Amino acid sequence: MTHSFSAFLPFAILLPFAAMILHGSAPARPGSSQGRNKMQARAALVFQWIYGGFLAWISVMAMTVPEGLMIKGRGMLLGRTDMLVEPTLYLDGRNAPFLLLLGLCLPLIFTWLRDKDGRYGPSYYVSANLLILSLAGVFLSDSLVLFYLFWETALIGAYFWIGLHGRANIHSGSVYNALIRFFLFTLVGSLPMLVSIIALCAVAGKDPGVSGIAAIAAVMEPGQRAWVFAGFLLGFAVKLPLLGFHGWLRDTYNVAAPACRALLSGVMSKMGAYGLILVLAQGFPEECMRYAPMLQVLCVLGAVYGALLCLAQDRLIDILVYSSLSHLSLVALGVFAASGEVTTTGLTGAVFQVFNHGLIMVALFAFDARIAVGGESPLLSATGGLRKGQRRLAAVLLTAIFASCSLPGLSNFAGEILVLFAAFRSSPWLTLLASVGALIGAAALVRAFHKIFLGKRGPEAAGFTQASDFSVGEAGLAVGLICLWLVLGLYPMLFLHPVEKTLLSIGAVHGMAVVP
Amino acid sequence: MNPYVLSQAPLILGFVFLLVLASVRPAGKESLSNIITILSLVSGAIAIWLILPEGAQFFGGAIRVTSVGKVLAYLCLGLTAVALLLSEDYLDKVRIHGVDWRMVVLALALGMVNLCLANDIATLFIAYELVSIPSYVLAGFAHKDPRSNEAGMKYLLLGVFSSVLFLLGLSFLYGATGEIHLLAIHDKLALAVGAGSTGDLMLAKVGLGLIVGAIFFKVAVAPFHSWLPDVYQGTNLASLAIISSPVKVAVFGMLGMLLWGAFEPLSDLWKPILLAGAAMSALMGNLQAIVQTNLKRLVAYSAVVNAGFILLGILVNSVPIVLFYLGSYGIMTLGSWAAFMAMGTKSSDVDELSDVAGLGRTQRWVALAMTLILFSYAGIPLTAGFAAKFGVVLEALKPEAFLPRGTLPVVYFSVAMGLVSFFFYFQIIRAMWLQSPPLDAGERRGAGVAWPYAFVLVLSVVVILSLGMFLRLPGM
Numbered sequence: 001m002t003h004s005f006s007a008f009l010p011f012a013i014l015l016p017f018a019a020m021i022l023h024g025s026a027p028a029r030p031g032s033s034q035g036r037n038k039m040q041a042r043a044a045l046v047f048q049w050i051y052g053g054f055l056a057w058i059s060v061m062a063m064t065v066p067e068g069l070m071i072k073g074r075g076m077l078l079g080r081t082d083m084l085v086e087p088t089l090y091l092d093g094r095n096a097p098f099l100l101l102l103g104l105c106l107p108l109i110f111t112w113l114r115d116k117d118g119r120y121g122p123s124y125y126v127s128a129n130l131l132i133l134s135l136a137g138v139f140l141s142d143s144l145v146l147f148y149l150f151w152e153t154a155l156i157g158a159y160f161w162i163g164l165h166g167r168a169n170i171h172s173g174s175v176y177n178a179l180i181r182f183f184l185f186t187l188v189g190s191l192p193m194l195v196s197i198i199a200l201c202a203v204a205g206k207d208p209g210v211s212g213i214a215a216i217a218a219v220m221e222p223g224q225r226a227w228v229f230a231g232f233l234l235g236f237a238v239k240l241p242l243l244g245f246h247g248w249l250r251d252t253y254n255v256a257a258p259a260c261r262a263l264l265s266g267v268m269s270k271m272g273a274y275g276l277i278l279v280l281a282q283g284f285p286e287e288c289m290r291y292a293p294m295l296q297v298l299c300v301l302g303a304v305y306g307a308l309l310c311l312a313q314d315r316l317i318d319i320l321v322y323s324s325l326s327h328l329s330l331v332a333l334g335v336f337a338a339s340g341e342v343t344t345t346g347l348t349g350a351v352f353q354v355f356n357h358g359l360i361m362v363a364l365f366a367f368d369a370r371i372a373v374g375g376e377s378p379l380l381s382a383t384g385g386l387r388k389g390q391r392r393l394a395a396v397l398l399t400a401i402f403a404s405c406s407l408p409g410l411s412n413f414a415g416e417i418l419v420l421f422a423a424f425r426s427s428p429w430l431t432l433l434a435s436v437g438a439l440i441g442a443a444a445l446v447r448a449f450h451k452i453f454l455g456k457r458g459p460e461a462a463g464f465t466q467a468s469d470f471s472v473g474e475a476g477l478a479v480g481l482i483c484l485w486l487v488l489g490l491y492p493m494l495f496l497h498p499v500e501k502t503l504l505s506i507g508a509v510h511g512m513a514v515v516p
Numbered sequence: 517m518n519p520y521v522l523s524q525a526p527l528i529l530g531f532v533f534l535l536v537l538a539s540v541r542p543a544g545k546e547s548l549s550n551i552i553t554i555l556s557l558v559s560g561a562i563a564i565w566l567i568l569p570e571g572a573q574f575f576g577g578a579i580r581v582t583s584v585g586k587v588l589a590y591l592c593l594g595l596t597a598v599a600l601l602l603s604e605d606y607l608d609k610v611r612i613h614g615v616d617w618r619m620v621v622l623a624l625a626l627g628m629v630n631l632c633l634a635n636d637i638a639t640l641f642i643a644y645e646l647v648s649i650p651s652y653v654l655a656g657f658a659h660k661d662p663r664s665n666e667a668g669m670k671y672l673l674l675g676v677f678s679s680v681l682f683l684l685g686l687s688f689l690y691g692a693t694g695e696i697h698l699l700a701i702h703d704k705l706a707l708a709v710g711a712g713s714t715g716d717l718m719l720a721k722v723g724l725g726l727i728v729g730a731i732f733f734k735v736a737v738a739p740f741h742s743w744l745p746d747v748y749q750g751t752n753l754a755s756l757a758i759i760s761s762p763v764k765v766a767v768f769g770m771l772g773m774l775l776w777g778a779f780e781p782l783s784d785l786w787k788p789i790l791l792a793g794a795a796m797s798a799l800m801g802n803l804q805a806i807v808q809t810n811l812k813r814l815v816a817y818s819a820v821v822n823a824g825f826i827l828l829g830i831l832v833n834s835v836p837i838v839l840f841y842l843g844s845y846g847i848m849t850l851g852s853w854a855a856f857m858a859m860g861t862k863s864s865d866v867d868e869l870s871d872v873a874g875l876g877r878t879q880r881w882v883a884l885a886m887t888l889i890l891f892s893y894a895g896i897p898l899t900a901g902f903a904a905k906f907g908v909v910l911e912a913l914k915p916e917a918f919l920p921r922g923t924l925p926v927v928y929f930s931v932a933m934g935l936v937s938f939f940f941y942f943q944i945i946r947a948m949w950l951q952s953p954p955l956d957a958g959e960r961r962g963a964g965v966a967w968p969y970a971f972v973l974v975l976s977v978v979v980i981l982s983l984g985m986f987l988r989l990p991g992m
Contacts, residue, residue: 076985081837081907145906149897156896159942163950176946183942187935195913195931198906202913 006069008058009089012099012140015051016133019044023125034118041115044125048110055103055136059096063498068092070142084206088142093502094282097351097495098139098274101358105266106132108359108481112366112474113259123164124257131157131263138271142209144197151193151235154268155186158260166255169376171315178251185238185248193235196228213283222286229287232279239272240328243302253321258369261317265324266362273328273354276335277347288336295336296423300430302329304437310444316368317377319448320361323404326441327357333434334419337426344503349418351499352492356412356485360404363481367397371452372464378452385457392470394453396478401449403485405442411488414496520574520633523563524626530556531622538615546614550604553618554597557625561593564629573635577697580635584835588632588769591839592762595846596625598975599757601968602850606754606857610658617657621758624650628766632773636696637686640770644682648675648734651763654755655747667750671759674743678733685726689778692720698778705781717782724782728789731771735764737827738796741820745808748816753865756812757853760819761846768823772830772838787920790827795926797824802936809869814940815852818893821937824930825908832911832919840907844900844983848892851976855886858969869943874953882965883948885973890941892980895934900983905931 062069073087137150166175204216217225238245253261306326313319331353338346369375387394403410424431533552568581607614627646634640656668693704708716736744801820808814829838859866866872876883892901912927
């Protein structure tokens with residue numbers, strides 16, 4: 001029995017699609033292109049608030065409704081195969097946190113990073129909305145074919161958004177170099193994932209859906225199942241990214257437009273996390289258990305590597321990039337540490353961290369792009385004392401940095417502690433290493449803030465023009481976000497309780513004994 | 517009246533009409549010959565549909581009508597008719613005499629239909645030649661252009677080589693079995709395999725190898741594909757539409773029918789050959805395309821890659837999948853030629869990637885259509901190309917599929933090499949959308965698109981999307 005609100009699910013994809021069409025077909029009005037672009041920016045702002053609110057509402061609804069939401073399309077045959085595909089969208093406690101994250105990130109990104117100068121034309125919003133609808137689609141799809149469709153269209157949306165509106169800089173080379181590397185890296189992951197999806201469909205005789213993978217995987221031979229697992233793992237490892245698959249990360253984030261960068265870090269990387277939790281952990285419990293030790297080592301190495309590289313960077317954006325790598329490796333650690341476990345600590349921690357990390361990274365990247373006019377990132381070695389000109393920005397940036405450092409009382413702490421608890425059960429040494437990594441990352445961020453905002457303004461600081469401070473409204477938005485972090489940090493069960501209930505059902509798939 | 521002759525009559529009559537037209541009004545209006553040709557192709561397809569009953573044999577077994585053969589015939593004739601739509605404006609541009617050109621096309625169409633219906637060795641060879649020789653002529657038709665002459669000559673030499681191998685193989689087959697009818701050959705071979713008599717089998721195997729090798733040359737499966745980019749580069753676009761689309765469909769169809777028909781007892785021999793061809797095509801077709809900047813050469817290498825996938829489809833013995841792949845590939849190819857024609861100016865074609873730079877701004881709709889066609893080539897979901905590749909890989913991965921060892925790695929490899937395909941398809945997309953138009957783009961800016969090109973583009977977009985979105989077209 002599906003809830004009546006299930007009928008709203010397709011709108012999560014149709015609304016941005018409509019926005020794409022509207023932005024792209026806006027008639028050329030008389031006046032400068034700048035004026036038209038500002039109009040587009042205003043329209044986008046209004047739309048993203050409405051759409052973000054809709055996503056947040058429906059996610060919270062799905063988390064509270066016991067049976068979740070699901071809508072099934074009419075069964076169709078794929079091409080000339082005899083394979084039945086029933087395009088299905090679902091939303092329950094398993095994927096609602098991801099959609100909630102998207103819903104909360106969009107208003108933040110399009111408010112703080114709105115195009116005040118009218119620089120970006122319609123193609124910016126068309127590609128942005130393509131990416132947004134694909135993200136929503138990835139999180140909502142139950143059918144694997146639909147999942148793959150949105151996975152690919154997300155890549156295409158990002159391709160055009162970065163390609164058309166990216167900016168080259170001397171640190172990262174040309175836009176196309178970074179773009180093609182991002183593109184090919186992602187495909188290295190998603191093509192094996194496609195073969196894995198087709199293999200599952202071939203064995204099942206129909207599209208099993210994300211929820212049905214476990215049942216199909218159980219009847220496959222172990223050798224074949226390992227290949228299918230590897231294909232999926234490759235796809236998600238590149239998206240997250242895990243250590244070794246991260247070569248595209250720095251340059252892509254550097255050349256992308258600030259809003260694109262924030263969305264990539266905040267939400268697109270969570271596509272990988274979504275796959276790890278809902279495809280790998282849910283569908284391939286045996287393989288997860290078998291390869292967990294090796295994968296946990298990879299995650300911890302990633303956490304430490306990212307943190308160490310943070311120390312070596314001279315630009316705030318690069319520090320944020322590597323800090324992102326480090327924290328996402330911790331999310332993955334939570335997933336792999338949960339294998340074979342008797343509680344859902346690791347998985348719950350991973351889901352919570354996904355939510356927190358997304359919001360924090362959006363805030364950090366947005367604030368970083370607001371420091372200078374034109375959005376370049378400040379150099380640690382050449383800047384100082386910026387706090388005088390941007391008091392509000394400095395205040396909220398510092399709070400966001402504290403949140404990223406997992407300060408107790410803010411939500412990141414609760415998530416990280418759950419992940420570390422789960423990792424401790426499998427290996428205390430790895431947990432120690434991971435904690436050291438987290439500590440180093442925290443130190444690097446705080447040091448960056450100190451160098452950029454505090455102290456005296458150095459003579460080389462004239463290298464860029466400091467932007468104006470946050471307006472009251474923008475600062476208020478940040479304060480609201482900080483309040484959310486505080487609430488979730490002081491009372492995490494508000495978020496964890498509905499999530500845990502549905503994660504327990506994944507635990508039931510593993511045959512785990514349930515310890516509340 | 518023999519039903520078979522009746523069904524071939526529209527094509528033959530069309531040919532005769534054009535012959536009369538050419539002699540009576542040699543420099544006359546081109547649209548009349550176009551209308552006659554398209555009418556004869558369409559009525560030929562309708563005649564085959566209405567008149568030829570399945571399972572019927574004519575001329576003592578020389579012609580046998582099968583349902584697969586009929587569908588292939590419709591596909592070839594339909595694709596040729598669509599290609600002819602593109603020809604009218606374009607032939608004027610390259611100063612080719614349309615009536616002569618269309619006569620050659622009708623002869624080729626006759627050959628394609630008979631290739632799908634042939635049941636004995638002699639008819640098979642005649643049809644094969646009737647497909648090959650007109651295509652050599654088509655390739656070199658713009659005889660004032662030295663590149664076209666070179667392309668025609670290359671195609672002729674390679675094609676004759678392929679025909680010679682084909683004939684030798686067929687004669688060995690006759691020597692091995694003593695039969696010329698394909699069904700009888702199948703029975704003789706099955707008997708020989710069952711009895712284990714190695715003498716005749718050895719001859720038949722050599723014949724099979726020669727025949728498969730010849731067909732690999734013809735459809736440019738790696739490593740016999742080196743001639744294809746040169747021929748594609750030199751030939752004019754209208755002839756290319758015919759050579760690359762319906763001809764490939766006919767020859768692949770014939771290959772499938774031969775291998776699963778007459779040569780089915782020897783499947784242990786030809787299955788690994790197909791696998792090797794598929795693997796080589798995925799490897800060499802993709803890698804050699806990386807450095808290309810000429811658009812036609814890029815499409816040629818993508819043809820090599822797709823040939824590999826079609827071989828996989830034939831390997832898994834799924835007739836609906838192979839027909840689907842051939843149909844969607846055929847219409848995608850025609851769509852890309854239509855896009856190139858639409859992008860060209862009155863004086864020149866688009867040759868290099870730099871010629872299409874910034875087309876997203878100057879000719880937005882053509883660029884959008886071309887982008888969708890490229891998505892279909894690459895295998896992005898919601899397009900026919902994705903559904904076709906999905907079908908091939910799905911059949912190969914089914915647990916009950918009885919496939920030779922090494923199929924799974926080759927399938928994995930082909931999909932993984934799709935990464936490289938994405939790269940060079942997106943080179944074109946990058947040129948169109950991410951690069952600025954050249955400063956002298958004034959000639960192209962704002963120019964409308966001729967209606968035949970627009971029609972074929974829209975048709976291919978509609979077909980790609982509808983085949984890709986899980987809908988089944990009737991009869992496909």
